[in-house]
Amino acid sequence: MRGRFRLGTPLDPRRLGVSPGSSCLSHSRCCSRLRSLCGALSDARRLVSCASPSRSRSLSEQKQTRKILVAPAWPYASGKRHLGHVVGFAVPADIFARYHRLKGNDVLMVSGTDQHGTPVMVTADREGVSPREIAERYNALTREDLRDLGISYDCFTRTTTRNHATVTRDLFRTLYEHGWLIAQTTLGAFSATTGNTLPDRYIEGTCPICGFPEARGDQCDNCGNQLDPADLINPHSIIDGSTPEFRETTHLFLDLPKFAARLRPWIEQKSNWRPNVRNFSLSLVDNLKPRAMTRDIDWGIPVPVEGYPEETKRIYVWFDAVIGYLSAAVEWAQNRGTPEAWRDWWQSPDALHAYFMGKDNIVFHTVIWPSMLLGYGEGGQLGAGNGDLHLPDEVVASEFLTMEGKQLSTSRAIAIYVRDVLERYDPDPVRYFLTAAGPETQDTDFTWAEFLRRNNDELLANWGNLVNRTLTNAYRNFGEVPAPGELTAQDEQAFESVAAGFSSVGELIEQARFKAALAEAMRLSSIGNQYVDHEAPWAVIKEDRERAGTILYVALRLVDTLKLIFTPFVPFSSQKLHELLGYEGWLAGPLEFREIEEEGGDKHAVLTGDYSAWLQRWEPSDLPVSQKLREPEPMFKKLDPGIVEDELSRLDVA
Structure with a gap:
């Protein structure tokens, strides 16, 4: 029986992919057998080498490393996060980051909570507190969820830092001065009952393109097309059901059509992207319209252009959210006492940038953010003529996770919250399920069975x-x-x-x-x-x-x-x-919270870790x-x- 046992077809040594730095078996009676095996693999990466442990470490250190930016999407700090959120931006990004660290690459994984925008304002209004209080509360809860799920950020921060505001204003001002932001008059939605601005995501109606009855004021989740609230058929406020009033208002628009000629060939060459990402992005570039990058609200980053008072106008939440990938890298560099280190990731053509998100965020990462980066170029205070800012290399978008046949939705109270799950189950079975059965290429239903x-x-x-x-x-x-x-x-x-x-x-x-x-x-x-x-x-x-x-x-x-x-x-x-x-x-590991103090005395906590202490690499171990x-x-x-x-x-x- 034993003599006939086989584990499978013998492998071509060229496919082993094993680093030559791992140690051989220690016992003398088996070393000769393994040395002969090593000799047979002399022209390939060996299964086991006969180097000493110290030699193994030096070989690992000699490997050519690559700067890799891992950029998970920024969750709103407007409520608790559910499994449908983390299956898109958190778990896949962490797998990617941990693997590349084990490979010996120089990984920088940055993100944070999106503290601005109307979702935060609506939650604050509902609870009778300030938007800042809501944002702080859910930043803390989200940090705890991500730490306990083992998401190994180098810097998980927030969009209310002084640093983020400085970087955002620099990009906004530079795009404006270069003519990429243009003023246009449009129709803004206001509540008929309160007179306040109605956030586009809190207006729903029937999609004029596909007929989906629950399309949002900024996008239809069914067909994926961008919308304006005024486009919807029978629009209504999801807060009180009233029909919004539309009034003329002036905003600054990112002139996306001017970038189409550069975006199309750039997207076409991304054969490595998932088909859903590449095909959807290509479908957008031929029909681009200018998109408003300011809003009629009083919570967010003030517009750094005259004529747009902060009492009534703020920068659009998605404009400043995607800038967070850059500002968080700058913050990380400042926190470690090497303020220019971020440039090694952001102004190096040899770096690799990988973004992770749900499919409803594709347009922001394949059209809007690349356009902003192209428009900024080498200019501005931050760029300082040191090279163009790096465009996305990988945009990894997951499909939707449903729950027992229902689409997960915090606003519709259909959710399995991360905190609730982690209170009853260990994190690894959750991570395993979300990876093995998650919505990587198609919508997937979460069932407890x-x-x-x-x-x-x-x-x-x-x-x-x-x-x-x-x-x-x-x-x-x-x-x-x-x-x-x-x-x-x-x-x-x-x-x-x-x-x-x-x-x-x-x-x-x-x-x-x-x-x-x-x-x-x-x-x-x-x-x-x-x-x-x-x-x-x-x-x-x-x-x-x-x-x-x-x-x-x-x-x-x-x-x-x-x-x-x-x-x-x-x-x-x-x-x-x-x-x-x-x-x-x-x-x-381990992951930890650290308190950061900015110039001016403002303090905030970040989720981070010292991953330089990891002991082993992506190669056979020496037990x-x-x-x-x-x-x-x-x-x-x-x-x-x-x-x-x-x-x-x-x-x-x-």
Whole structure:
């Protein structure tokens, strides 16, 4: 039986994608076998090299690194965030960032809460408090949600900082002076009952293009077209149902048609973009219209142009929100005492910029933000003639997540809030589900039955099972990493097959194919389970302790290697496994809040972390023989089927 066992078709060494810096097996009796394997792979990246640990680290340090900006969309600070939000901007971005850090790239992940705009004002009016109070409250709650979900920002800030206002005014003023912002008279919506400005997102009606009855005043979520409130058929206020009044008002418009000739070829060459992003963006560029970048409100960044008093005019929330990707990088550089460091990401043609969002935000990141960057050029106080600001390279937009057949909507009270979920479940099963079953390329329905199944039948039964039985058998019988004897062909093939995952999983993550990447990681875990099933160390140890030790050594090495491959997806359990294997220190963390004081004395908290302390890289690990193991404990909890009924009873869904 054992002689006929195969883990799969032998791999072409050129596909291994394993860094040459990892250490060989320590025990002398197996080194000769592995050295011969290394020799066979001399023209490719090796499965295992015979370098010392110190040499391994130096080789990792010698790798050419790339500056990578990871830019998750800015959530509104107007309410609690639900799973439909974080499945688009947070979890995919974190997988991407963690992977590239493990690869040794220089990652800067920045974002924050969008404190301005009419959603914040409406919440404030409803609760009878100031917009600033609402923004501060939900900034704190959002930071806690993202920290507890393990979203590893370098700087998660807010749009009410002095720094952000300075950067926003610089871009606005420069675009105005260059003629890209033009004054136009338009119809503004006002409440018939209060006389106040009605935010475009709080006016609904029938879409004049597709007939969708719940189109918003700025965009139809059904067909994706941009709209103005006056375009809607039978518009009404979602606050009190009244029909809005439309009055003439003057605003500054970004002259988008002037950018069409540059936008189209730029988008056309983005063959790496998801089809939904590229095709939708191309459909927009031939029909661009000037878009208003000011609003008739008194909450937001004042317009830095004469004739637009701050009492009645402020900069459009989406204009200043996308600038946050730049201003947060500037803030990060200032906070670490290297105020010009942001330029390494923003004014380098060799950098990589990856943006993450839901599909309803595509237009802002593929049309409006690139136009703003093109219009700004090298000018302005911030650019200072040091080079153009970098355009987006990757725009990763997820489809919508529905909930038990209903579209998630905070305003319609249909939501599964992040905080509520994390109070009842560990973060890694949530991250796993959102990745494995999320709306990567099509709308996906969240059901509690499927959440239960994914946790129990996949995460727990596959990866959790491999870890638990490997560590349990090794701990009970040896208490440490056992010294291996002679390796069999099956042992070597197991190493080779799993080590190939650094290439296969890594390539999929780089392509933003996170669902496929996680499925590949689970396939590799299945290979580990097949190996343990076939070799049966619990039975072998009764007759051959040395061979049982070798099997468990191989299994521990597989688990230790898979630990790294799973880290971008389920970082909390990977850290736990890191410690159970006897390691000290952090594998992937920690995240923390830090208080920042700006010039003038203003203080605010940011979500950040010191990720330079991460101990390992995207390559096979070096698990030392005789390293003491800690007493095993389950990686994941088995969920009771009764949670489905319990959770459904909590939902206020018709």
